[in-house]
Amino acid sequence: MEFPGNFRKYIFLLVIVIIFGLFIFYRLPARKEIYAETRFFMDTTVTVKVVGEQKMAERAIEQAFKTMQEWAGRLDRFNSGSTVWRINHSGGEGTRVDQELLILLKKGKDYAALSKGAFDPTVAPLVDLWGFGQDEQRVPRVGEIERVLSRIDYEKLSLDFVNHQVFLPAFMEIDLGGMAKGFIIDKGIETLLALGVESAYINAGGNIRVLGNKAPGHPWRIGIRKPREPGKIFQRYILALNRGSLATSGDYERYFTFNGVRYSHLLDPRTGYPAREMQSATIYAENALEADILSTAVFVSGWDEGKRLIESLEGVEGFLVRENEVWMSKGLEKYLY
């Protein structure tokens, strides 16, 4: 059998082109892959994944961790000498802080007002009374709770943007546990963006923010934990994200049981007791700070008020779980995988 003259030449040319193409493909200097590293700080596991060429990705991951760990040190109220520690030990005098911390505290106050006090950055005395973050937890007496509640009021936290100072009454303390992780994740993402990273993922203790697709046309796939089945996720509610952040507050994270009752660390700063209406609240928002704060605020607000809060905010979606019932905001559907 013999090919007709012209056809044979075209095939010959096509083969040359394919061989040349394969040669170029396999000689590509830098193939993009996912590089990941996990470190333990902020009392949890923090993972940074970057998609890119190896050298660039490893450098970006290192820089992101450096930024995040620096901020984690500054926001840790138990770290003597940290900015937050200085505010808590100022004895009512002004503490000089930088603009970024002022903005962070302003956000905390804004969300405290928005959630009608369900989230409150001055909740530290209550957290300490219950013993969360310490060796022993206990159910405090009613009188103890009443006394401590008088020391919690975000409105008494004053911010002076002109002189860069924070004023906190001597008997009060701030705890940024409900917002620090989100803020620090955002700082990590900012660092990656500044280094030219276009595709990344940061997970700090289950609070996640993603940047771009994992691969062209392939978003990051994120599951939501089932509150009463550790190690299991809601299979029908896997989210596919190429932007934004997810944060979950659940009563299974830190808790103790006394006389058969579960007491979680998600304390209502208005009543002094753990919020009980939900098992978990997952929030989607554009940035990790907002998702982090709102997951606590919504959980503490309760089932109905929490739903109202989610639906009142643009760009915010939610997934709430209580016994035998889940609720998903309408807008979250478009992110389902």
Add this chain to the structure above:
Amino acid sequence: MTFYDKFLIISLVIISVIFIISPLANILVEGNNLDDQVIIIQAGDGSRQKIPLADTYREEPVIIKVAGPIGVSIIEAHNGRVRLKEAPPEDPEKICEKTGWIDRVGPMIICVPNQISIWIEAKESELDGVSW
């Protein structure tokens, strides 16, 4: 048969080998999905132990002891899953013990007081992470 015909046949054979045999070889070399999965146990200082999930399918469980700031944690891996079996007595809440078994990519066991994290990694997985 002319030179062009011979060139054409040889080229097509080479291209076929590249496109068909190469992915097949990858599968043979890298193994199936189960062999791709690895249990990672990371201590607070960043040191890691890796156990192929396939190695946990045997009669006796694999027991790993990891030292941390408050004592020794005992980890058990068996039949494709892993758990923190015993936290040190000094661990006040023992949340990581209560987490129980994990058997897939996504969930993590995190022991805050002893700074130990355990998770399963895979080259290909359904999930990139879990919000919890």
